[in-house]
Amino acid sequence: MRTLGKVSFILAPVLLFASFFGAMLQSNMAMAVCIVLATVSLALALLCKVLEVHGAFNTKKEDKP
Numbered sequence: 001m002r003t004l005g006k007v008s009f010i011l012a013p014v015l016l017f018a019s020f021f022g023a024m025l026q027s028n029m030a031m032a033v034c035i036v037l038a039t040v041s042l043a044l045a046l047l048c049k050v051l052e053v054h055g056a057f058n059t060k061k062e063d064k065p
Helices: 002-024 028-063
Strands: none
């Protein structure tokens, strides 16, 4: 899950950069697809981060007697 979050955080800006190339080439479909994929990638990355932090909080809570 941790590597998925890291890959998603890297992939989101790359896809946004690719969407600008789609805009420069005047390809509306490519631009729209890149923006949607970047949004999904960013949402997935944030979800992974939230689950990671929530899991770390639960393990700290369980460690205390």
